[in-house]
Amino acid sequence: MGSMSIWxxxxxxxxxxxxxxxxxISDLMGDVAxxxxxxxxxxxxDETPAQAPVQAPPVSAAEPVRTLPHAGEPTPGTAIPASHMPAGDRKAV
Known part of the structure; x- marks a missing residue:
């Protein structure tokens, strides 16, 4: 009784x-196939390789970007008056 016979x-x-x-049943098997x-x-x-990516033209060496000083900030190479320096940065002149 534990095993099933051919019948x-x-x-x-x-x-x-x-x-x-x-x-x-045959329609179901056809749909599964x-x-x-x-x-x-x-x-x-999904496994086929994609087309080769388009490469951007080479970037030429450009001139370095120059920034402008912020308002109240001195331009490079100029002396900062002692009255504009924080108290800890002031040196005896």
């Missing part, structure tokens, strides 16, 4: 054939 499988197959019919083929095709499309 059990024949009865189960007969019930399945009666419920679904022969045409429905189409799904598998579509999946494989999609996986193959």
């Amino acid at each position: 059990h499988w024949v009865i189960v197959a007969g019930i399945v054939m009666l419920l679904f019919g022969r045409g429905k 189409k799904g598998i083929k579509a999946f494989k095709k999609g996986m193959a499309d």
